[in-house]
Amino acid sequence: MNQAITTHDDSRIELDRLSELTEDVLRRCRARGASEVDVGVGVDVGLSVSVRLGEIESIEHNRDRGLSLTVYFGKRKGSASTADLNPDSIEKTIEHACAIARHTEEDPCNGLADPDLLAHDFADLDLWHPWDISIEEATELALRCEEAGRGFDPRISNSEGASVQVGSSLAVGATSNGFFSRERDTRHMISVALLAEDEAGMQRDYWYESVRSAADFPDVASIGHRAAERTLARLGARKLGTRQCPVLFAPQVARGLIGHFISAVSGGALYRKASFLVDHVGKPVFPDFMQIAERPHIRRGQSSANFDSEGVATRDSDLVVDGRLARYVLGSYSARKLGLRSTGNAGGVHNLIVATGTDDFSAMLKRMGTGLVVTELMGQGVSLLTGDYSRGASGFWVEDGEIVHAVEEITIASNLREMFANIVAIGSDVDTRSHILTGSILLDRLTIAGA
Incomplete structure (x- = not known):
């Protein structure tokens, strides 16, 4: 088995789809009488591999899609969301948000952000670094991390496991007063938790690294060593x-x-x-x-x-x-x-x-x-x-x-x-x-x- 996260290959195509959906929801809310509309649509994709005591404990893939919607009828506000982007679910979400807004009390502070404060220029913040890592490669990294920690000192007696997590997010946001954004970002993490024991008893500690780009990870063994050092320091x-x-x-x-x-x-x-x-x-x-x-x-x-x-x-x-x-x-x-x-x-x-x-x-x-x-x-x-x-x-x-x-x-x-x-x-x-x-x-x- 050699499966990799490949979200980045079609990320712009996916953003195009999300953009069309967002604009469609805006139009449909306005057609229902909403005076102001705020729509956000996103897709999160990830891989998580966990090991414990040298064995694979879990492998999880996720692909989560969601839509959040806020509508205003004058100064009355209604919000709804769905994790299902099929047409029926979206239609029900629109109906629920509009129904809530029609039946809530007015609040003079409700409303979209002031138009002159909205962002229209989007700098490249270097947040998009998909990690094409296979399950086997992620498992090997997690095993190396745990092994480095367990082998650091004889007093390291047990492990709660090590994990490698790979994540990417695509998001489109739009408001009826002129804001529109298409964003991509990634976040990856490697972590390990260890237990140490001496005559005084047992102690636990951990360490992790979280980065936007996998190239910024330190050597995986150093994460295990850091966790071991922190755990040993707690003894006594x-x-x-x-x-x-x-x-x-x-x-x-x-x-x-x-x-x-x-x-x-x-x-x-x-x-x-x-x-x-x-x-x-x-x-x-x-x-x-x-x-x-x-x-x-x-x-x-x-x-x-x-x-x-x-x-x-x-x-x-x-x-x-x-x-x-x-x-x-x-x-x-x-x-x-x-x-x-x-x-x-x-x-x-x-x-x-x-x-x-x-x-x-x-x-x-x-x-x-x-x-x-x-x-x-x-x-x-x-x-x-x-x-x-x-x-x-x-x-x-x-x-x-x-x-x-x-x-x-x-x-x-x-x-x-x-x-x-x-x-x-x-x-x-x-x-x-x-x-x-x-x-x-x-x-x-x-x-x-x-x-």
Whole structure:
């Protein structure tokens, strides 16, 4: 058996078909009396191969097609979607969306994005890199990744498996007020999760790489080695007594801290008055060395896009300047609720970059001296309304700038307002696998609740 993903061979033909379908749905909705229409049609194709303990565990192909539709009858809105693109399903989707719109209450903030904000120029962001890999080749990569991790150290006692995932997406979007787009993008991932054991017990950890182009993957063995190193480092984990101390968020959890900030300055939380950062534009949130910028047009970026989910053109924009909030994160509806205009963030932010210092992770440990490194967070104990923060955590205890032992079963607690204000430094060890690009974040002091 030698089957490959070949979506890219006919991707433009497929986009032509999707474009015709999109335009047809627009016409049919207008014929039913809709004053405004927003249509999106997409096709996602993928291959996923998983192995465990040297054996194939699963092979999955997917080809998912879908249509999403929003119609407006004046200021009344109706939405419907279907995962079936046959004519009957599309007709029912149109009927459902129009019926919903006719029977909902009017909302003066409803409607398509402002026409003058829509994207019409589409730069090549280098997001289309189909990976013609056969099942046999994907299996071999997954096996090599797992083997590299399992063979790294005798204490690696088991595996939860390794996987190779190949994905491509085609999407056409259009609105009745002049927006039309045809987009292609790819995303591929290799991951592995391992278990290690010693006299103190068993620990688990993992690693993965996610790229737009398979050419950007590191050597697959290095992914297995990284997972093994992380798993072994957790052996001998201990609890800590309750205390206050500096805390260093490793890059993969530091981006979550920035994510809480994004949520707090996003439209929905703001117009509902459900954020502790209401009315904070122009006010200090972070120390004055902090700079956060959105850069949507990075080539091969994890979240690069020419437009947001409403078709509003994206652009380079500062979010935090010298520690002060420069703007909110808004789509059209939330912007109207606040008396503002969309910032091109319907659906989220695009490549948010936190300016870093010059210290790598080792230097950040030295800078902290004695304290806690957090590498994993559990639970949902974050209130955007009050900023209260309390989450389960694990990581490492550090003394004199050196890791002493792993830590587990603790809780870290504070308030986001204080946490943001008490950031001491941003490391240069940026994790590039996310749409939020930040290095490790050192906080002056948090409360740790342990044994």
